Amino acid sequence: MTKDPVSIWPLVIVVGVLIAFVMAGLRAKARESSDYGFGGRYIGRIGGGAAIASNWMSAASFLGMAGLLYLHGYFAFAYIIGWTGGYVLLLVLMAGQIRRFGKYTTPDFVGDRYASPAARLIAAVISITISIIYCIAQFKGIGMVFAWLLGSDYTNGLMVGGGAAVSYVVICGMLGVARNQQMQYFVLIVSFIVPLMFLAYKLGYFWILPQFGYGQGVQDLAGEFRIDFASPFAAGSLFQWCALCFTLMVGTAGLPHVLSRFYVVPNIRDARWSLVWGLFFIALIYWSAPAYAVFARLFEARSGAIPDPAVAAKMADIVVLKAAVMGGLPDWLVGILAAGAVSAAFFTVAGLLMTGASSFSHDIYYRLINPQASEARKMAIAKGSSLALAGIVFLLALKPPALIAEITAVAFALAGNTIFPVFLIGIWWGRANHQGAIAGMLTGIVITFSSPLFGGVVPFISTVFPVTASALCGAPLVIAVMIAVSLLTPPPPEEMRRFLAEQVHGHLD
Structure with a gap:
């Protein structure tokens, strides 16, 4: 990948923002494994909402969503509806109950x-x-953004950017990330919206609220260039759209690093209000992604440089930056946009690596292998796990199999087929037992990866359980397996059933 002809200033701005985050994180450096994991301090309802939003605003949201909209138009709205709808599902079904249950991971x-x-x-x-x-x-x-900034190839960009992200996780821990997430959201919202306002102004659309002005751009594309962004299912069938939307919803409600935000709030009201604020902050970004996709298509069409589908697919994941360059924005403004993109990916990596490291150090090493482990030992295991996971991810990311948002959707499918049913049934049905949970999770794993494993032999499997959208049929099947196995095996301990009835559901706080 080659760099667009912009100055050194975008790189300078990105580096400056990252240094600011590191300095802020060092001021709140984690001292114990509880900080490194998910036992950090409570930072208020609005602060918690900003932390949820910034933790959520990944490269898939900041870059990948606009890329899919750029390629597929209306069909990609399933990502917006699914990801925002998942928070509503989480708010209604599980947020307060998770907080009452009181576990950290x-x-x-x-x-x-x-x-x-x-x-x-x-x-x-x-x-x-x-x-x-x-x-x-x-x-x-x-990797793509740093390659663009440095004018290098993807591998070098991946090494530089990935190394910076992993270094921050190991140095700062969860507390630094939690504090930074409020600062990060401010960077995200400014870096995403301000350039969009400039682009809308250059195109002659309503720029004060460009989220409401890009509709004219959709009409112009259709009228002037016969590019129909509003055609509902041009890129897929109704079933595929519904399956993708549902999978992203239940996957959001079952994603481990999203659920973890509810473990550090003091009561159920704050858990719910943090989620409401988080949904509001997320919506501000999501309303803007389609505008970037439309504006990019307009700039291409009006310049007479519409790429063929293969070229468009290769550049889709950085079409936000391409739109800024094609729109002739000042270099400093392009730099602000790039800083937001890097920040979104940077901090999501931090949350994800700590989720994985906490699962290993706390739930596997401490709980199952060495219950006598000291805090220092647990911290060392957590940091070592972060580095090991980062190494695995780096190797797999050298040749990414799909677009950013499509890769992310596979993670949501796995969460929607496994964690969501286990939480939902575990919270709302006291009769569910460990045999049912184990059977359900194993079934969910098989369903999630059934298309690449068995789809070549039985094509019907790929139709019913597409790799990015398998939970529409998969999650109900997992729930049915959990219920059937639980009813055919002994009930769970009476103490747990009483705890659910009295503590999780029996009072308001």
Whole structure:
């Protein structure tokens, strides 16, 4: 990949923003493994909402979503609806109950709710796998942006950007990230919206709120160039759209590093209000991604340089930056946009690596291997796990298999087929037992990867369980397996059923 003809200033601005984040993180450097994992301090409802939003604003949101909209138009709105709808689902079904249950990680919840070390181990392995898949997408975004900034190839960009992200995780830990997430969201919202306003102004559209002005651009594309962004299912069928949308919704509600934000709030009201604020902050970004896609297509069409599909697919993941350059924005403004993109990927990697490291150090090493481990030992294991996971992700990201958002969707499918059913049934049905949870999670794993494993032999499997959208049929099947196995095996301990009835559902706080 070659760099667009811009000055050194975008790189200078990106480096400056990253240094500012590192300095802020060092001021709140983690001292214990509880900080490194998910036992950090509470930072208020609005602060918690900003942390949720910034933790969520990954490369898939900042870069990948606009890229898919640029390629597929209306069909890619399934990502916007699915990802935002998932937070509504989480708010209604599980946010308060998760807080009342009071466990720090997803494997912790599964292990205690179902009273099973085996269930805890499977949940930990799933959490680590989700972190790796999700991280591959973020590393791809980091590699592409740094390659563009440095004028180098993708591999060199990946080495520089990935190394910076991993260094911050090891040095600063969770507390620094949590504090930085408020600062990060401010950087994200400014860096994403301000350039968009300039682009809308250059195109002659309503620029004060460009999220409401790009509709004229959709009409201009259709009228002047016969590019129909609004055609509902030109890039896929109704079933594929619904399957993708549903998968992203339940995957959002089951994503480990999203669920972890509810473990550090003091009560159920704050858990719910943090989520409401988080949804509001997320929506501000999501309303803007389609505008970047439309504006990029307009700049291409009006310059007479519409790329063929193969070329468009290769550049789709950085089409946000391409739109800024094609729109003739000042170099400093392009730099601000690039800083936002790097920040989004950078901090998502931090959250994901710590999720995976916490699953290994706390839920596997401490809970199952060495319960006598000291805090220092647990911290060393967590940092070592972060480095090991980062190494695995780097190797897999050298040849990413798909677009950023498509890779991310696989992680959501795995979460939607495994963690979401186990949480949903575990919270709302006291009869669910560990046999049902184990059977459900194993079934969900098979369903998630059934298309690449068995789709070549039985094509129908790929139709029903597409790799990025398998939860529409998969999650209900997993829930049915959990219920059937639970009813055919002994009930869970009476103490847990009483705890669910009295503590999780029995009072308001």
